[in-house]
Amino acid sequence: MRDRLFYLISKYNLNPRKDLGQNFLVVPDIIERNIERAGVSEKDTVLEIGPGLGVLTDPLSKRAGKVYAIEKDGRIIEILQREYDWPNVEIIHGDAVKVPFPEFSKVVSNLPYQISSPVTFKLLKHEFEKGVLIYQLEFAERMVAKPGEKNYSRLSLMVRAKAHAELVERIGRGAFWPRPKVDSAVVILEPKPRKERIELSENLVKALFQHRRSTVAAALKKSSHMIGADKSTVRRIIEGMPHASKRVFQLSPEDVLEIENHIKNEGMPLNGIRES
Numbered sequence: 001m002r003d004r005l006f007y008l009i010s011k012y013n014l015n016p017r018k019d020l021g022q023n024f025l026v027v028p029d030i031i032e033r034n035i036e037r038a039g040v041s042e043k044d045t046v047l048e049i050g051p052g053l054g055v056l057t058d059p060l061s062k063r064a065g066k067v068y069a070i071e072k073d074g075r076i077i078e079i080l081q082r083e084y085d086w087p088n089v090e091i092i093h094g095d096a097v098k099v100p101f102p103e104f105s106k107v108v109s110n111l112p113y114q115i116s117s118p119v120t121f122k123l124l125k126h127e128f129e130k131g132v133l134i135y136q137l138e139f140a141e142r143m144v145a146k147p148g149e150k151n152y153s154r155l156s157l158m159v160r161a162k163a164h165a166e167l168v169e170r171i172g173r174g175a176f177w178p179r180p181k182v183d184s185a186v187v188i189l190e191p192k193p194r195k196e197r198i199e200l201s202e203n204l205v206k207a208l209f210q211h212r213r214s215t216v217a218a219a220l221k222k223s224s225h226m227i228g229a230d231k232s233t234v235r236r237i238i239e240g241m242p243h244a245s246k247r248v249f250q251l252s253p254e255d256v257l258e259i260e261n262h263i264k265n266e267g268m269p270l271n272g273i274r275e276s
C-alpha cells in the first residue's frame with residue numbers, strides 16, 4: 001500500500017497541497033482497524049470524504065456494497081479515474097462542505113482537518129449508523145469532552161446533543177506522508193436514536209460559548225445582541241432561569257434545552273433567536 005502510494009505520487013509528480021490537508025496515510029494497520037471498527041459489509045453504503053490516492057477507498061470498495069468518495073482536488077480525481085476500476089465506487093468531484101451528501105449507512109474517512117468542523121456538523125444532520133473518522137487530536141479531544149472538562153466547548157456540546165463520540169486511538173505524525181505538524185486520533189461517531197437527539201438553537205449555543213467560563217447569566221448579558229434581545233429583556237429573562245449561575249462550560253445539552261425553553265416561555269419566541 002505504501003509502495004503503491006509512493007509509486008502514484010512519483011508517476012504523476014504529485015505535489016501534496018497543504019491547503020487541502022493532503023497528508024496521506026501510510027500505515028495499513030490503521031486503515032484495516034478503522035474498516036473493522038466500522039464493521040463495513042456488503043449491506044453498507046459508505047461515504048468517504050477525501051479519498052486522496054485511494055488507500056482507504058480501495059479496501060472499502062472490497063467490503064462495502066457501495067462507496068461514495070467526495071474529493072475536491074481535480075488532479076487526484078484524474079489519478080483515481082486512470083488508476084482504479086472500482087465497480088462500486090462513485091467519485092464525486094466537489095467540496096464536501098458544499099455538495100449534498102448521498103444517503104449512506106457508514107462514513108469512514110481520514111478527514112482533511114481544515115473542514116473537520118463543518119463536515120462533522122453536516123454529518124450530524126444526516127441519518128447514518130456509524131462513523132469512523134480520523135481528526136486532528138485536539139479536535140478529537142474537544143469532540144469527546146464531557147461537561148465541566150477542560151476541553152468542553154461548543155463542539156462538544158453540539159456533538160453530545162446528537163451522538164455518542166469516543167476517541168479510540170491516538171495516531172502519531174509518522175503515520176502520514178508528508179508528516180503533519182499535529183497528532184491525530186480516531187473517533188467513533190454513533191448518532192443517537194432520533195427520539196434522544198436534542199435540537200438546540202445554534203445561536204443560543206454560540207452566544208453562550210462566546211463566554212464559556214462565565215456564568216450563564218453573565219454570558220447572556222454579554223451576548224444579548226446575538227440572541228436578538230436588548231439588555232433589559234435579558235435581565236428579565238434571567239430571573240428564575242434554570243442553570244443561570246452555572247458556568248457555560250458545565251452545561252449539558254439538556255441544560256441548554258431547559259434554558260431555551262425558559263426563554264421561549266418568557267415570551268421570547270424561538271424565532272426571536274436569530275439563526276445564522
Ligand SMILES: C[S@@+](CC[C@H](N)C(=O)[O-])C[C@H]1O[C@@H](n2cnc3c(N)ncnc32)[C@H](O)[C@@H]1O
Nearest residue numbers: 020024025050051052071072073095096110112
Ligand atoms: C488527509 S487527506 C486523506 C487522503 C486519503 N484518504 C488517505 O488517507 O491517504 C484529505 C483528502 O481530502 C481532500 N480534500 C481536502 N479538502 C476537501 C474538501 N473540501 N472536500 C473534499 N475533499 C477534500 C484532499 O484533497 C485529500 O485528498
